[in-house]
Amino acid sequence: MPRRILRRIVEDMRAFREPLKMLQFIGWGEPIMNPHLAETVTYARELGIANDIELATNAALLTPELSERLVVSGLGLLRVSIQGLDTASYAEACRTDVTFEKIVENVRIFYERRRDCRLYVKIMDVACGDADGVRRFHEIFDPIADAAVVEHYVPFFETRDHYERIAPLTRTGDPEIPFAICPFPFYTLYVWPSGKVGPCSSCSGNPLVLGDLNEETLYNIWSGSRRAELLHHQISNRNEIPECRDCRIPTLESRPQDRLDAAREKLLPLFPRPPAAAHS
Ligand code: SF4
Numbered sequence: 672m673p674r675r676i677l678r679r680i681v682e683d684m685r686a687f688r689e690p691l692k693m694l695q696f697i698g699w700g701e702p703i704m705n706p707h708l709a710e711t712v713t714y715a716r717e718l719g720i721a722n723d724i725e726l727a728t729n730a731a732l733l734t735p736e737l738s739e740r741l742v743v744s745g746l747g748l749l750r751v752s753i754q755g756l757d758t759a760s761y762a763e764a765c766r767t768d769v770t771f772e773k774i775v776e777n778v779r780i781f782y783e784r785r786r787d788c789r790l791y792v793k794i795m796d797v798a799c800g801d802a803d804g805v806r807r808f809h810e811i812f813d814p815i816a817d818a819a820v821v822e823h824y825v826p827f828f829e830t831r832d833h834y835e836r837i838a839p840l841t842r843t844g845d846p847e848i849p850f851a852i853c854p855f856p857f858y859t860l861y862v863w864p865s866g867k868v869g870p871c872s873s874c875s876g877n878p879l880v881l882g883d884l885n886e887e888t889l890y891n892i893w894s895g896s897r898r899a900e901l902l903h904h905q906i907s908n909r910n911e912i913p914e915c916r917d918c919r920i921p922t923l924e925s926r927p928q929d930r931l932d933a934a935r936e937k938l939l940p941l942f943p944r945p946p947a948a949a950h951s
Pocket residue numbers: 853854855856870871872873879914915916918919920921
């Protein structure tokens with residue numbers, strides 16, 4: 672993502688009445704490959720546009736120098752995704768020649784220098800292999816993380832051939848109960864590297880787009896008619912949105928407290944279809 676877009680995001684957020692609850696540098700790709708990341712976190716802290724700032728990384732490029740810069744920048748939470756428990760697993764999962772020992776060393780150095788920043792380290796259950804793998808993960812990372820967690824692997828698309836072999840649980844291990852209304856568009860905006868803005872980091876090859884930061888402000892996209900129409904359709908019938916129809920993200924990623932389904936009748940009059948969309 673270009674520096675211009677990063678600064679635009681931070682500056683645009685001053686238009687919101689309250690600071691964001693969370694500014695996250697996550698999604699597709701590896702955020703710490705961006706050379707402007709630490710300065711963007713610092714800028715966001717200076718402008719006070721978010722209560723908390725979070726970053727997700729695989730830690731392969733988390734040098735001691737970058738760890739220091741991120742801690743000083745005011746980062747609130749570093750989330751590290753572990754891809755395997757030995758070098759061969761990394762070669763297979765990531766097609767990279769980084770050693771597992773290097774990943775552990777990078778995590779350990781960040782932990783020692785983290786000051787007020789929290790360090791969350793997670794691995795997927797399938798990457799542990801078995802109970803011995805889970806035990807080994809905790810032996811290695813419990814002493815060098817504020818939280819070390821084994822999450823459940825969830826396939827977002829039912830078309831994946833291994834879907835039948837995965838237990839029907841959410842990522843956090845709760846029973847999988849389908850969400851009719853996706854809660855994400857009600858509290859999230861996702862900015863793609865191009866400046867396009869959507870409600871989520873959709874896995875679809877054809878992601879939902881609500882606007883473009885190169886042409887309009889983040890606040891205008893948030894309060895605009897395209898998002899209003901999306902919220903209306905989420906409540907009235909999510910299947911009317913082609914990109915959302917088969918999406919399993921709300922069911923697999925949402926927390927039970929975010930479920931809006933039981934409030935559908937109350938919500939419908941609060942989120943009417945915007946006039947321009949109603950007459951199109
Ligand atoms: S249903 Fe999926 S594609 Fe639609 S807004 Fe929710 S997460 Fe995004």
